[in-house]
Amino acid sequence: ISRMISGVLLPAISDRFKLSNLLIFSQLTQLVLLLGLLLLFLQELNTTILILIFILLAFISFFNGFFSPIKSSIVKTIVKENLRVKANSLIASVDQTFLFAGWTFGGLLLALLGKQIILFITFCLVLLSIVCLLFVKVNKTSNIKSQEGLLSRLTTGWKYLFQHKGLRIIIIMDLMEAWVGTIWIGAVTLTFVEEALGKGEVWWGYINGGYYLGTILGGLMVYRLSKLMQGHLTVFMLTGSAIFGLLTFAYGFVTNPYLALFLVLLMGPAYQIRDLAQETMFQNSTDEKTLTKILAAKSALVQFIFIFSIVGIGTLTDLIGVRLVYILSGGLLIFSSIFGFIHLQLQRKGISLETDKTKAL
Template sequence: MIKRSFYYLWGSQTVSNVADIIYLLSIVVLVFTSSDSLMTTILIPLFRLSSQVLSGLVAPIILSRFRLNRVLLFSQLGQFVIFTLLLLYLWNTPGQKSFFFIFIMVFGMSFLDGWTNPARNALVPRLATGEGLMRANGMVSVSDQVVKCAGWALSGIVIVWLGSLNTLMVASCCYFVAAIVTSFIRDPLVQEEVRSESSDPSSNEAGLAQEKKKGAYWKELGEGWKIIWHNRRIRSLMIVDSVDTIGGTSWVGVFILAYVTQVLHQDESWWGFMNASFFSGMILGGLLVVGLVKRLQKNSFLYMLGALMVYVLITVVFALNTIPVAALVLFAISGIPVQMAGIIRRTLLQTSAPAAQLPKVMAGIDVLTNLAFGLSLLFLGWYADRFGMVQVYLLAAVMTTIAVLIGWFYRRDFQENEQVDHPTATGAGI
């Protein structure tokens, strides 16, 4: 079952993702053309990543004290306000610009955006239940990949056509539309809490005790981490994901560019072709999950391991291949099992913790994912310089194989098919 509010959530996040891509590409082009410095331009993703890590650390407090739909709305409106201030500044200073001010604005927007992902992932299982949950995750993943695939390609054309500042105005309008759509989202868990409080006279005393308990900020910050560690299913999934991430980072654009030039001996245009083919595979993988949700719902953990093993085989052939067209086809095919495994993993995480605890868990998972990605990026950068790109992809296959073996060891935790039921509000008009 998928509730109406999910479609509002889906739509608002899609429009917001479009705005993110347009704004990022416009800012990168603007800073690079104004500074003529690659080092200055690199500070943009650096500020974004550091801001999102800090945001993820404080997210458990925010997500536990406020309704998830209101957190999303505040984040969207906050980004719109900050972005409008940035746009006004750039519009009124056509000459020399303060890059420090631009980076601070980027930091502020990224900080607010850091709450969006855990809030969205925690809200989805409240708005979609049963088979609808995996289908909803598949729909979200497909739209994310379509936006990335089309957005990065079309944004460059739009910037050339309209110019950076006019393109930023388009992004500002997108942020405003996303905030409006977000305002229609209703959280069914909040409605059930209101009903239980009105029917239970002792709920006020319980609420006061809960507020007193929430006073311990440090305890609340660590609660999500404790749940991740003590929950067998979540801990197993995070171990598998962390090991897989070590090799999975090799699919980042900079490594693909190195593979294209060093192994395939092609120019940079093939880099764009490779990215487009991978996104196409990711989109197809998401559509397969949506279409096969009934079959994947049973023994979903084993299907995830199977998808990872298919990915291992494709990666080995990809690493040893030197034919450009074959690499293009292999890269597209690899996106299918990667997307399928990712959607199943997210669904298993969402059904492995109670709804009230899920926002803190998702916030902790986001921090772990960002840290694992950053460390893997540094390690693989060193490894690629020392051993070359062929060895990098062979290492990726080895690490994913280890992740599959670890998952097979933990498979009994998922054979019980234990699933946490998330409260849902009655009525289709939510």
């Protein structure tokens, strides 16, 4: 919910401040909140402390929601168009490497070191990220601040998102994918591992780790294919989306845990190809100020659907069983890719997103 609210409110301030400064402010605020969280964990746990912990976590999530839209806009500003796919893939590989390390070693480190030391390590990593951000030099674009009113700033991204023919199709695909995205949250994947694969929590960890390892490999693959992808973003996005849907559909029928792990490993590259091509298409759609608002609106909308999906997928799992949930989800993902192919490829609505139309503006 905090991430959704963050996406709604970010456009109100995104064109009032330099994007790099706004990103540093977001990280600094999270740093202070993490320090508060660390101090709370040093206290004896009671109802009041627990409520304060949840409040701090909500605020951390809120400010963390600034990161992705602003990061993507900064990449557009500082990276040349012909290197943008490569830059996005490199950043994604680093992101997924840390996620893989977190899934693989996070629980073990928490058990060995305790929550206070883990929070302190997190505090140090955020501090390091702030230091790194200080070295990011963003090209100066304009000194003129937007004279738009508050309501206009809040709605600009939403209007652009649904008025642009290509982006409208992509966001519809995203919403379908967000609805079934909760099949990969902990409770549902654990249920599948236990009921469909007949394994325990160890294999649940393998499945999660395998996916993130696949995304790392996918990021590296996109890095190598970046020149080929440039100018063919729609084809790569739709191909990645279709393969991800087919693999998810097949995953629903699997009973062998090793085959399941192999399929999940393949899903990572497919999703990264789709995701990185899509991110570059968004970056090509408009200038960096409007891009931040568009991506913030997209994030808010996806988070909104995701919230309802958690309840919907959980209920559906109880009613029809976890295996059928994965099969139906795979079917919806395949339908999403077909829908995208018809509109973006056959009807050529994705052509305007293949290259940066704003570079000459």
